Amino acid sequence: MLKNYFKLAIKVLGRRKFFTFISLFGISFTLMILMLATAFFESEMGNNPPLSQKDQMIFVSRLSLSREFQDTTALIDSNLIDNVMTYDTTYSYEPAGRSMSRSSPSYSFLNDHLSDLPFVENKTFYKDGSSYDIFINGNKINFSAVYSDANFWEIHNFKFIAGKSFGQSEVDNQEQVAVISRKASLEYFGHTDNVLGEEIILDGKHFKVIGLIESGTASMSHINSKVYLPLTHVPASEIKDKGYLGGFEAVFLANNKENAIKLKDEINLKEKKIPLPADNSNDFNIINIEPMTFMEGYARSIVPSEKPEESLTTFFGIISFFLILFFLLPTLNLINLNVSRIMERSSEIGVRKAFGASSKTILFQFVFENIILTIIGGLIGFTLAVILIYVINDSQILEDTILNFNLKVFIYSLLICLFFGILSGLIPAWRMSKVHIVNALKQNSL
Amino acid sequence: MIKLKNISKIYKTKTVETLALNSVSINIEEGEFLSIMGPSGCGKSTLLNIMGLIDEPSNGDLSIGGYSIDDYNGKSIAKFRNEHLGFIFQSFHLINDLSVVDNVELPLLYRKVSSKVRRQMAEEALVKVGLKNRMKHFPSQLSGGQKQRVAIARAIVGKPNIILADEPTGNLDSVMGNEIMDILLGLNEEEKTTIVMVTHDEQMAKKTNRLIRLFDGSQVV
Numbered sequence: 001m002l003k004n005y006f007k008l009a010i011k012v013l014g015r016r017k018f019f020t021f022i023s024l025f026g027i028s029f030t031l032m033i034l035m036l037a038t039a040f041f042e043s044e045m046g047n048n049p050p051l052s053q054k055d056q057m058i059f060v061s062r063l064s065l066s067r068e069f070q071d072t073t074a075l076i077d078s079n080l081i082d083n084v085m086t087y088d089t090t091y092s093y094e095p096a097g098r099s100m101s102r103s104s105p106s107y108s109f110l111n112d113h114l115s116d117l118p119f120v121e122n123k124t125f126y127k128d129g130s131s132y133d134i135f136i137n138g139n140k141i142n143f144s145a146v147y148s149d150a151n152f153w154e155i156h157n158f159k160f161i162a163g164k165s166f167g168q169s170e171v172d173n174q175e176q177v178a179v180i181s182r183k184a185s186l187e188y189f190g191h192t193d194n195v196l197g198e199e200i201i202l203d204g205k206h207f208k209v210i211g212l213i214e215s216g217t218a219s220m221s222h223i224n225s226k227v228y229l230p231l232t233h234v235p236a237s238e239i240k241d242k243g244y245l246g247g248f249e250a251v252f253l254a255n256n257k258e259n260a261i262k263l264k265d266e267i268n269l270k271e272k273k274i275p276l277p278a279d280n281s282n283d284f285n286i287i288n289i290e291p292m293t294f295m296e297g298y299a300r301s302i303v304p305s306e307k308p309e310e311s312l313t314t315f316f317g318i319i320s321f322f323l324i325l326f327f328l329l330p331t332l333n334l335i336n337l338n339v340s341r342i343m344e345r346s347s348e349i350g351v352r353k354a355f356g357a358s359s360k361t362i363l364f365q366f367v368f369e370n371i372i373l374t375i376i377g378g379l380i381g382f383t384l385a386v387i388l389i390y391v392i393n394d395s396q397i398l399e400d401t402i403l404n405f406n407l408k409v410f411i412y413s414l415l416i417c418l419f420f421g422i423l424s425g426l427i428p429a430w431r432m433s434k435v436h437i438v439n440a441l442k443q444n445s446l
Numbered sequence: 447m448i449k450l451k452n453i454s455k456i457y458k459t460k461t462v463e464t465l466a467l468n469s470v471s472i473n474i475e476e477g478e479f480l481s482i483m484g485p486s487g488c489g490k491s492t493l494l495n496i497m498g499l500i501d502e503p504s505n506g507d508l509s510i511g512g513y514s515i516d517d518y519n520g521k522s523i524a525k526f527r528n529e530h531l532g533f534i535f536q537s538f539h540l541i542n543d544l545s546v547v548d549n550v551e552l553p554l555l556y557r558k559v560s561s562k563v564r565r566q567m568a569e570e571a572l573v574k575v576g577l578k579n580r581m582k583h584f585p586s587q588l589s590g591g592q593k594q595r596v597a598i599a600r601a602i603v604g605k606p607n608i609i610l611a612d613e614p615t616g617n618l619d620s621v622m623g624n625e626i627m628d629i630l631l632g633l634n635e636e637e638k639t640t641i642v643m644v645t646h647d648e649q650m651a652k653k654t655n656r657l658i659r660l661f662d663g664s665q666v667v
Contacts, residue, residue, distance in 0.1 A: 004548060004555055011543035351539045354500055355600070356528020356556040358521050437500040441539065 002368070009369040013376075016341065020373075023337055027377025027420060028384060030330045035385035036392075038412045039403040043217040045298065046408075050156035050216050050223050054294040055257045056121070057155070058264050061128075061249040061297070063109065064102035065277070065284040071096035099282065104129075105289075106246025107239045113274050114250060114289075117266050119259035123252045124151040127234050128222045130247075132202045134188070141187050143202065146225040147234045155253050156216075156223060163196045163211035166230050174232040178202075179211035184226035202227065217402050218294075219301070222249065244277045244287070252291075260293065267291040327419075334370075334424035342366055342428045349432055350440030362433040363426075370425025371418065378417035382410075447608065447640050448474040448497055453506035455492050455663075466492045468663040469506070476607070477638040479631070481651040484660035490644040491612055493660065497642060498531055498610045499523050511607065528556050532601030536613035538593040540585040546596050547572065547581040553604040571599035575629055591622030598629055602639070609633065611643040615650055627653060 013020045047054060070093055077088040110125050117123075126148035134141050146152075153165035158179075166177050178200060185192045188200055192212060199206045207229060216223030231239075238246065252267075254260040271289045292300065296308035299315035342349075349362055357365075389403045455467040467489045474480050482490045495501035496508065499515060508515045511530065515523070532553075540549050550568040559567070572578050575595040585593055594614060601609050611630065615623035627650050633639045643654065651657050659666045 003561065004544075004551070007548065008541070008543055015543060347539060348541050351533075351535075351541065352552065353524070354498070354527065354533050355553040355604075356524050358524045358556075360521075361556060438495055441500075441535070 005365050005368050006372060008365075009372040012341075012345075012369065013373065019337060019341060023334060023373055024377045024380060026330045026333055027374050027417075028381035030326065030420075031378050031381030031416060032384040032388065034326070034416055035381060035412075036388060036403070039385070039389055039405060040398075040401070042408060043401055043403050044219060045295065046217075048217050049214075050158040051218060051220075051294065052157050053155065053253060056254045056260050057294055058252045058254065058260055058267065059249070059292050059294065059297050060110070060114065060252070060267065060289060061104055061292075062102060062290045063105040063245060064100055064286075064288045064290065065244060065282070066098055066100035066286045066288065067282060067284045068095055068098050068286065070094060101245060101282065101284070103245040104247055104249050106241050106243055107234075107248045108242050109244045109246065110248055110250045113270065114252075114267065117252065117263060117270070119254045119263040119266065121253045121255040122151055122155050123250060124149055124155050125248055125250050126152055126222060126231065127238075127248050128225070134200075134202070136188065143184060143188075143226045144221065144224075145202065145227045145229055146222055147229050147231045149231045152228075152251075155251055158216070158223075159214040161192060161212040161214060163209070165211050165228075171230040171232055175230060176205065176207045177210045177230065178207035179213055179228040180209055181213055181215045181224075181226050183215060185209075185212055187226075200227070202229075205233075217404075218298070219401060220297070242277075243279060264291045264293065331420060331424050334420070335427050338366075338370065338424055339428040339431070342432045346432065346435060346440045347442075349435060350437050350442075353437045353440065359433040363429050366429030366432065367422055367425040370429075371421035374417045374421035374424075377420075378414065447476040447478070447511060448472070448642070449507070449509045450493075450497070451507040453493070453496060453503045453508060455489070455496065455501070456504045465663050467496070467503070470660070470663075470665050471506075472658060472665070474640060474642060476640055477634070478656065479634040479641045479643070479654040480656050480658065481643045481645055481654040482658050482660060483645060483648070483651050484666075488660040489663040490660055494610050494612050494642060494644050497608075498533060499527055524556075528553055528604065530607050532604065532606040532609040534594070534597050534601050534609065534611040534614045536616040538585070538590075538597045538617075540593055540596055540600075542585050544584075545581070546577065546583050546585070546588070549585065549596055550599045550603050552600060557604070567603055568599070571603040572596075574602065574633075575599045589622070590618050591625055594618060594622070594626050595629065598626070598633075602633060602637075606639070608640045608642070611641065613644055613646065615645065615647060623647070623650065 051057070072091055072093050073096070075090045075092070077090070079086050079088070107125060115123075126146055128146050130145040130147065132143045132145060134143055150166065150168040150171050158165070161182060163179070165179055166175065170177050180188070180195070180200065182192055185195050189195050189198060195209050195212055198209050200209060201207075252263060254263045267289055268291065271287045274287050276284060276287070290308065292308040296312045300308050300311040303311045303314045303318070305311045305314065352362060386405055389405055392398060393402055450470055450472045453467055453470045454465070457464045457466055470493060482493060484490050492501060496503050510526075541552070547565065547568050550571055551564050554564045554567060569578065569581065572581060575598050577592060577595050577599065580588065580592060585596070588596065594617075598614075609630070614630065615626050618626060630641055630643070631653060634641050641654075643650075645651050
């Protein structure tokens, strides 16, 4: 029976070339975009190296010190009664303004106040955001640098193309070693072969390359830096600075996924117990640490808001809205096309029913035909997406974000295909399967 | 074989009620070849559709092979039609996108029959109507007479007890019409298939065992 349906589906598609083109174009284009989107989200939010443990990670990259001040306001209400003006004055004492200083925390703040948290399996403090201009053959290139401790490499499982990371002894001994990314190697040496042992010069200092890594796929600067150096190369004054604000960030690895949220709550509780900074010339009275999960951090980088939780909700709201819109338009279009396509075949439905097909069988036949159509559209969309992903990666439009076509993305896409097929075929097929045989047979076109 | 007792059919719209069949009672014996005649709009096709269980009477009782149709629901009626009834339509109603043999196989799709057996049965039916050599053709490549022969093959492939033919020669010239009539007569004589045929053609009707005439929804003979 399925073979018969398949033959018929192919015939019908071949007979109605324009309809088939419109349908296939709609399906394949939509699927291509969705496949690209899933590949992008998988690349950005999947458990990919070096953030394979991201579900256990809590990021602390911002700290704010603020002062809320209150003021007295007077509200005067005037009333004219019997030619006598009366005045009623109400005084209120309420928040009138806020001053704030926000930055990444200092090393000493992290070390003094966030070193003894519960649920923590590992933690790393690092300095991100440094950059160096390097001149190679008269061309200026810019190197972003991260100064990290040894734990950084335990928490982040970078893919090493060659060599290894620096350990505790290299950090303690302030050794002149560096781990560089593939991109940095290409820019600096022009190749990635045998770069271990070579030297790079940053700000007049010579660093020996001991590791060559692939950058992270997610858009987070600390995993997409060009060069990684031992933390001890940061000037001692910055490390020892007792001010709360500085240029450091931290990643805490909770001992399991469930405890990651508890850890975040602990950090939020901790901020109330931390004393105000010794040098508090601005009279700050509120400390806000702003710990975030990976997703909250990601959402906040796209939809900034005061609280990371709000960013996440807004982010998912926007994504859901566009996803529904993106699904809904082609699906409605397909339903519409399918209604007219199936209506044209009403006498076929009449004949099939007269010869013993039940409404359910008719329904199944048309849904099956639609699934065939969407699978063909899916294959075209799949091919287009593969080509487009190759072009995007090759041209580096998304810079460090590398899109991969993996099994998971293929399964998502296949499910999307089937969803489309069933949804766009079900409604018109259901309507037509209920048509009375006599009425269906009155239509002569087959 | 088919018993109709006081069958009436009323078509209702919001403003008008039309009586298509008025208390028709017919008893058709097993192996009989019955023809129904009457002017256009007298209810012939409606009566045939009711016998074929593709339309429901407004009133009256219908039983086929001793079973009252009231005992069946939608799904079992579909199964009953598939196993016991074969239809031949004036305008053939072949599926243009399917080959001749695939069209003939259609009733067997709704039975638990392997594709090999299905193909074998379809070929046998096509041999009976003399179209074995047109198996791979498509309906658009056939003449009107050949299309109707394919439709007959489709009607008989499932070996039904009853064939209901709605003006099977109506769209054909007299030569082709006679060919189709000969096939139907052969089926009735050799296979003892009960056939009910609606026709406008007096000559064709005379070849059958019995003739019933309808006028304005009522049986007149």
